[in-house]
Amino acid sequence: MPQNLSITLIGPGGAGKSTVGGLIAARLGIAFIDLDHCFANRAGDISEYINRFGYDAYARENVETARLLLHEGTDRRVIALSSGFMTYPHNIHREYARLRREINRSPTTFVLVASLNRDRCVAETVRRQLGRPFVRSAAKEQAVIRERFPVYVGLPVQKVETMRPLPMIVDQIVQSVQRL
Numbered sequence: 001m002p003q004n005l006s007i008t009l010i011g012p013g014g015a016g017k018s019t020v021g022g023l024i025a026a027r028l029g030i031a032f033i034d035l036d037h038c039f040a041n042r043a044g045d046i047s048e049y050i051n052r053f054g055y056d057a058y059a060r061e062n063v064e065t066a067r068l069l070l071h072e073g074t075d076r077r078v079i080a081l082s083s084g085f086m087t088y089p090h091n092i093h094r095e096y097a098r099l100r101r102e103i104n105r106s107p108t109t110f111v112l113v114a115s116l117n118r119d120r121c122v123a124e125t126v127r128r129q130l131g132r133p134f135v136r137s138a139a140k141e142q143a144v145i146r147e148r149f150p151v152y153v154g155l156p157v158q159k160v161e162t163m164r165p166l167p168m169i170v171d172q173i174v175q176s177v178q179r180l
Contacts, residue, residue: 005180125145
């Protein structure tokens with residue numbers, strides 16, 4: 001892996017970004033950074049922030065958090081983006097379109113989805129999400145995943161299905177990055 005490249009993981013909540021990201025970072029001996037945790041450190045609890053200021057304000061602040069994170073230092077690291085990061089309106093933040101282009105052009109960006117089959121992806125993602133603290137109803141979660149699925153699979157980056165054993169997923173991404 002080139003010295004200055006980071007691995008970026010994209011996908012819906014419950015796709016495995018944090019779990020897989022932590023395992024990849026451990027395997028490569030590099031840092032793992034979760035954008036949701038960075039946001040919480042900067043602005044507080046995500047749910048409370050959204051309830052207080054609205055989703056657009058959250059998205060703007062999240063882009064700002066990512067902008068700072070992506071441009072600080074050149075150390076190799078694994079970064080898990082927030083589930084909706086690549087689905088924001090292009091005008092949500094003055095730097096969003098540029099950041100999105102950089103992420104899309106990187107050979108070390110990966111979309112993690114439970115399955116490339118939309119219905120299987122929705123069912124598995126909802127099953128995973130229902131066991132988490134920040135939970136919408138199953139119907140709302142299904143609607144969000146159905147809406148965002150075409151965005152995730154339409155991104156011009158490598159796709160990784162996560163309904164497989166974790167070691168296989170980690171191996172696939174690490175091997176892809178090591179070929180660079």
